[in-house]
Amino acid sequence: MIQDHEAFPGTPGTLPFGARLSEAMDAHGPLCVGIDPHPGLLRAWGLADSPAGLRDFTLRTTEALAGRVAAVKPQSAFFERHGSAGIAVLEEALAALRDGGTLSILDVKRGDIGSTMAGYAQAYLGDGPLAADAVTLAPYLGYGALAPALELAESNQRGVFVLALTSNPEGAAVQHARDPQGLPVARSIAEAAGISNAPARAAGILGSVGLVVGATIGSAVADLGIDLRASGGALLAPGVGAQGAGARELERVFGAARRQVLASTSRAVLGAGPGIEDLRAAAASAAAEAHSALR
Template sequence: MPFGARLAAAMDAHGPLCVGIDPHASLLEAWGLPDSPAGLREFSSRVLEAVGGRVAAVKPQAAFFERHGSGGLAVLEEVVAAARETGTLSIVDAKRGDIGSTMGAYAEAFLRDGSPLAGDALTVSPFLGFGSLAPAVELATATGRGLFVLCLTSNPEGASVQHARRGAGAGTTTVAASIAASAGELNAGAEPFGSVGLVVGATIGAAAQGTGTDLVGVNGPLLAPGVGAQGAGPDELRAVFGDARRTVLASSSRGVLRAGPDLGALRAAALKAAGEAARALRG
């Protein structure tokens, strides 16, 4: 079954929430864990024990594992495998983007059947040209995995690229609108939606409208970081996503993780966030 269909079913079953697994140093310290591969392993294990099988997806942030070298990468492999065992979709947040054979190698690492780093989906960067993602698109399609393409992010620096206009005259469009249109072409005709989604920050305000980005036309999942601790609540989600909000997968990291290390508190925080996201996006 394609990733888009599997994600839609998971969102219907558990609510439109993705829980980030972000073992950065301050959280490890707050949980009383060492900033080491052993600390990463314990942290990730507790998160998965609390939310596995209870939320639509989890999203390990690769950078927090990579900074520990081979030991951290080994833990990331374990996280991907453990999520699969719980029946929870995993989105590896690695934001890979390159050209030619290098992009092909990234695709092999994160999207190939049998690769220990291959979750159910991968975040990718299109800012070397959307066409540079072709190796990832082709392999994800062949293996039933998904992609989340950076489009409209909440960092202030992103607007200088994402809001930039290209073309001339009546054909002028923004970079973000072009990315969304390219994703929509790949998802055309897919039901309930396609497997090539976008990353659209939940705190971007009116940026989608201002850049002419057709989020409904994407016909794919919209991964929305920034829910909870970063300030996006029901009103912000409705304002940002409008008629596209039923395809939104809200992502919460610190908003859930700061409830740890107690398993019950983590689980309660995740279920509360899932319920709030469902009311905001599907009400």
């Protein structure tokens, strides 16, 4: 995917997030594995629903996956529910992924305005203990309100994934609605991401502003007239594999943009635990499945 590293400005010796993700997808397959330690999964692994159980689950998972998949996506909510002790485990997980050379996408879905958005950006895209390689963002206070996060991500060679077309049924009420210019909201978000990614596209690399597009949304992309390929960034696609989307569904949703897709799964991999080798085998199988379906 990457054509010209040197053509893109940035910190010497450091590639933008989109370029690093592209390399990781080429090396390990187009798969992102979620870390979703909900109570039922902790119980299935024989662990207590406590900070200690959460830590065991999380560090075992990062040990199994680091260096073996393109990206890992911790779901912040399942750590936050344990309070400060859970946040401490999340910080450990992000550090373990960083040390293991694996990209982290922190699923926080933050979206706010002004100094509050700047605060979230500093927490997750700055240099603190909760900093990830990329975060998920909710643009429904306006794409422009995300500017503090977009600007800090760019300056720190990090990335974002902006919610565009989610697979939950309630999402259509907002995402399919028309903005003041008459465009579907999801289309306006995709087009805004394309503008943000224009410099990367000109340099022939994957943009660092990705979109979240559910793999099980059927014909919504076509129905709303969205050109996902023109968005220029990675397309984080929940719903692949155990959640229902195979090659046929991916073709229907993503079409010519399939090479930009980073398939996201958690259940198909985490359900194989708690053994580390079992987790690795499940991740390798899921990565091969995603590669076959998308490439």
